[in-house]
Amino acid sequence: MSNVTTLQIYRGDNESGEMVEYQVPRNPGMVVLDAVHKVQSIHSPDLAVRWNCKAGKCGSCSAEVNGKPKLMCMDRLNKYPDDATISIRPMKTFPIVKDLVCDVSWNYEVNKKIPAFKIRKGERKYYQYEADRVQEFRKCIECFLCQNVCHVLREHQLKDEFCGPRFLVRVAGLEMHPLDTEDRSELLKNELGVGLCNITKCCTEVCPESIAITDNAIIPLKERVVDRFFDPLGWIARKLFKKT
Amino acid sequence: MMTKVAAPRTATRLGETDRLDLWWIGPLSVFLGLSLFIVYATFRVFYNAHYVIDTASSAYLLSPFYSPLILWDGMPPWLSPGILILWAPGGFRLTCYYYRKAYYRAFFLDPPACGVSESPKKNYTGETRLLLFQNIHRYFLYLALLFLIILSIDVGYSCIWPDGFGMSIGSLVLLTNVVLLGLYTFSCHSLRHLIGGKIDCYSCVAFGHTRHKMWKGVSILNQKHMYWAWASLFMVAFADFYIWMVSTGTFTDIRIF
Numbered sequence A: 001m002s003n004v005t006t007l008q009i010y011r012g013d014n015e016s017g018e019m020v021e022y023q024v025p026r027n028p029g030m031v032v033l034d035a036v037h038k039v040q041s042i043h044s045p046d047l048a049v050r051w052n053c054k055a056g057k058c059g060s061c062s063a064e065v066n067g068k069p070k071l072m073c074m075d076r077l078n079k080y081p082d083d084a085t086i087s088i089r090p091m092k093t094f095p096i097v098k099d100l101v102c103d104v105s106w107n108y109e110v111n112k113k114i115p116a117f118k119i120r121k122g123e124r125k126y127y128q129y130e131a132d133r134v135q136e137f138r139k140c141i142e143c144f145l146c147q148n149v150c151h152v153l154r155e156h157q158l159k160d161e162f163c164g165p166r167f168l169v170r171v172a173g174l175e176m177h178p179l180d181t182e183d184r185s186e187l188l189k190n191e192l193g194v195g196l197c198n199i200t201k202c203c204t205e206v207c208p209e210s211i212a213i214t215d216n217a218i219i220p221l222k223e224r225v226v227d228r229f230f231d232p233l234g235w236i237a238r239k240l241f242k243k244t
Numbered sequence B: 001m002m003t004k005v006a007a008p009r010t011a012t013r014l015g016e017t018d019r020l021d022l023w024w025i026g027p028l029s030v031f032l033g034l035s036l037f038i039v040y041a042t043f044r045v046f047y048n049a050h051y052v053i054d055t056a057s058s059a060y061l062l063s064p065f066y067s068p069l070i071l072w073d074g075m076p077p078w079l080s081p082g083i084l085i086l087w088a089p090g091g092f093r094l095t096c097y098y099y100r101k102a103y104y105r106a107f108f109l110d111p112p113a114c115g116v117s118e119s120p121k122k123n124y125t126g127e128t129r130l131l132l133f134q135n136i137h138r139y140f141l142y143l144a145l146l147f148l149i150i151l152s153i154d155v156g157y158s159c160i161w162p163d164g165f166g167m168s169i170g171s172l173v174l175l176t177n178v179v180l181l182g183l184y185t186f187s188c189h190s191l192r193h194l195i196g197g198k199i200d201c202y203s204c205v206a207f208g209h210t211r212h213k214m215w216k217g218v219s220i221l222n223q224k225h226m227y228w229a230w231a232s233l234f235m236v237a238f239a240d241f242y243i244w245m246v247s248t249g250t251f252t253d254i255r256i257f
């Protein structure tokens, strides 16, 4: 086993940059983030990288390792061949502040569009089996890897029209809650742009929390939009039974 | 050691990526698999022959491509009964959430794979505008449920021999086809929604507990929706092929009991 790892790391900002090659010692049990820290300590203390927990829970260390969106702290070096060069770039979808650090503030702006939980009046009892479904969505650590890989944002740059998978997960968590009474289907169809998602599932593929984003959040939300806007039989039934 | 290497940052040409794995195998296999099916199904539907075994000495076997069989006196000979019905299962698959993912990736390269660039094109509208018709899927689901009943009746007919009840390889083929189509249909995302997924508070509605259980059941099947989609696609083509071969005398339909 070679005891040296070669990394190519993006150095630069949003305007210009280059891939710079570094070699660092490889120890058993290392993850990609450890190797990046070694670069900082051995070669380049000014290398910018965002991280906090090193446990896959804070969602800070998102990057693209050999072209795949990943948390660097959860990506073991021994998965890569000893003689391989590992390339590390910042997320492509967001503006680069410096090196591996992106400006993800757009996401926080999108979040503000979503109406908060509106609790139902009267009896507020519900059962665990009813809450199970929304608990999956609470696992989100806001790493924004799904936002990064989503081609609607990444390739088509439709940030004004589409909220991205992370926020569809958030809406699903609110909409499907047994006590919530807010109806977000119109918002989903219009401002949040759920119709722009073509369910190609890249968000699900990269989610480090293994949230079934497309199957459990996006498709059920699309079906709710169909209920409300595109199902004539459902519309007649609602009129007949006077449901809104 | 530290050296500088030149590297452009943004990938903008179709297929550009930093991924080193064989990402193109997935879309290529889907492209080939679906194309093969479409070519075979189109050929068989226009072939308009050898789709039924209807003799005095054997059970009645009908190809799923032609079921329910619609024939009438004076029907133009060029009109295949397959065309009259195949739009329904075809539409069901065309608007299926899984197949949508599959053909958007493999045929429209939108995207070809995750983290792989598309050709720069303007005016992406996703499933709005032109593709709004995808929302009709639940209506095709209702038809698909009807087709399941019809195909189950066909399995029943395939077990009625001149001397009573019996089963042949052909009836097993038709039975497997119905089972796989059933698994595909009962794992449908729209069914999952309609059967109970649309409810937020199960304890607040009539039959909420039962509907939650049904939703859970469909959800379990739904996790493998892609597998049922492929397995049933293969099986329906194979069932047709088997009946074609038996009808031309190339295969003999062996009776098991």
Ligand code: SF4
Binding pocket: A146, A149, A150, A151, A152, A164, A165, A196, A197, A198, A199, A200, A201, A202, A203, A204, A214, A218
């Ligand atoms: S499934 Fe939809 S939200 Fe997820 S990556 Fe694909 S287009 Fe984006």
Ligand code: SF4
Binding pocket: A059, A139, A140, A141, A142, A143, A144, A145, A146, A147, A165, A166, A169, A203, A206, A207, A208, A209, A210, A211, A213
């Ligand atoms: S849904 Fe998954 S990929 Fe998206 S931000 Fe949350 S944890 Fe990250």
Ligand code: FES
Binding pocket: A050, A051, A052, A053, A054, A055, A056, A057, A058, A059, A060, A061, A062, A071, A072, A073, A074
């Ligand atoms: S450092 Fe917290 S998720 Fe990687």
Ligand code: FES
Binding pocket: B092, B095, B096, B097, B098, B099, B137, B141, B184, B185, B187, B188, B189, B190, B191, B225
């Ligand atoms: S989603 Fe695939 S059949 Fe309905």
